[in-house]
Amino acid sequence: MSDNSPILLWYRRDLRLSDHPALSAAAQSGRPVIPVFIKDTTVDALGAAPKWRLGLGLGALADSFDAMSSKLVLREGDALDVLQALVKETGAEAVYWSRLYDPASLQRDSKIKETLCDQGVDAKSFGGHVMFEPWSVETKAGDCYKVYTPFWNNVKTRDVEPPLAAPSELCAPEEWPASDALEGWGLAVAMNRGADVVRPFVCLGEKAAQSRLGGFMAHGVAEYKQTRDIPGTDGTSNLSENLSLGEISPHQCWHAGQRALQDGKQGAETFLKELVWREFACHLMYHTPRMLTDNWREEWDSFPWNEDERRAEVKAWKQGRTGEPFVDAAMRELYVTGRMHNRGRMIVASYLTKHLMCHWRIGQKWFEHCLIDWDPASNAMGWQWAAGSGPDASPYFRVFNPETQLDKFDKNRDYASRWIAEGRANPHKDALAFFDAIPRSWPLSAQDDYPEKIIALDEGRERALETYKGRNF
Ligand SMILES: Cc1cc2nc3c(=O)[nH]c(=O)nc-3n(C[C@H](O)[C@H](O)[C@H](O)COP(=O)(O)OP(=O)(O)OC[C@H]3O[C@@H](n4cnc5c(N)ncnc54)[C@H](O)[C@@H]3O)c2cc1C
DSSP, rough: TTTTEEEEEEESSSOOTTOOOOHHHHHHHTOOOEEEEEEHHHHHHHHHHHHHHHOOOOOOOOHHHHTTTOEEEEESHHHHHHHHHHHHHHHHHHHEEOOOOOHHHHHHHHHHHHHHHTOOOOOEEOOOOOOOOOOGGOTTSOOOOSSHHHHHHHHHOOOOOOOOOOOOOOOEEEOOOOOGGGGGTTGHHHHHTHHHGGGGGGHHHHHHHHHHHHHHHHHHHGHHHHHHTTTTSSOOOOHHHHHHSSSSOOHHHHHHHHHHHHHTTHHHHHHHHHHHHHHHHHHHHOOOOOGSOSSSSEEEEEEEOOOHHHHHHHHHTTTSSOOOOOHHHHHHHHHHOOOHHHHHHHHHHHIIIIIIBBBBHHHHHHHOOOOOOHHHHHHHHHHHHHOOTTTOOOOTTTTOOOHHHHHOOOOHHHHHHHHOOOTOSSHHHHHHHHHHHHOOOOOTTTTOOOOOOSSSHHHHHHHHHHTTOOOOO
């Protein structure tokens, strides 16, 4: 390889400069580095909110490169074609990237690696997206894990690579290749009116993610074990949005959590365990990619789910109009912020799949459309956990009762009143924001009456339990 040939640094879901093994390796080589992002079919396939959030993240990453006299080159097309064209244009002899583990990326990346290597290009993938490579965690029998607790026990005492500093400088190529304009990609198009409403809730970019982590370590993590389950408080890290696009690395979060634990902050161990849930999801997806599309437990294949999204009860669920305050508050939080508290996610998922007996894929798809922290593995695992069809799932006969959950986790109704406007003299501004975000085709207004329950909870629960009977779960 000649000393001055550039390295193409192919960015995907790793939108940061610090703790980026591929970028560090490229910078250390002393050769020119050309950061590239490609809008290929995996980007086109994203839901409205994740695609919009990606666009914001790319803008922030481009600014970071500009600030160090570098540049993020944007190209559109088949990833292999684009990389080959860039190799030709720039004389690059190497392409580096951070590994991803979903089936579409794995298939694309292995083909690209093979083709580029055959053509004499040094195509190399690096870690960084997860702390524990999915193939590096095995049971004693050499299998993958299917249950979280033994997975946690396996990894909890492992050494996690200390985070790498961002390179202080990057060598620029003699000539920069042409770049598309980010605005021309139309990544925001499907968000319509929602974008202006969601934007103030976004924590954008690497710097903001680091300060969010710092703030949480200083003020939140000590009480996290108690506060993480209360959706009316700001009791969690809110880092999923940044983790999902790689604006922060799990290693950075892990080491911050370890330091907090050493400082005697009790909640830090629970935080570390949650980070490992993300690892576990990725492990499951890598070993059983059908988890994204099919019941993990095949016994569920003959279950008579409602699969028709046009049904009135699905519409009511999506619009936060089921008449169950916990469910409706959470669905509106999703629409307004692009995120939803974990307790809300569990409750709306249980309600849709159990009380309404709708297929978990309907919910998975809606979350994929609305979440700015969308992650294919965590989303699929969460939905299959709630439905009962997943590997380490909530028992199928456990049906969350949204009313008793509200009494337990939202005693003072802080959460419900923040998100539901109807029937209130002075609705919260966030509850009103919902009506600014929704599509005009939803004929809803804050002046409407709050809806009657679309199903009595007992009736829904009994119907589900009755249908489970005689099945071999
Ligand atoms: C039906 C359903 C769908 C979900 N879809 C997603 C999704 O698309 N993207 C996503 O990131 N998470 C998803 N989750 C998991 C979880 O709800 C979110 O990670 C969490 O609410 C994020 O908030 P936080 O960053 O404040 O988390 P914290 O409580 O601060 O936890 C720290 C980090 O640990 C990880 N984590 C925490 N809980 C989980 C979990 N149950 N599964 C996997 N990782 C976890 C996240 O990366 C999170 O940022 C889903 C859960 C359910 C039940």
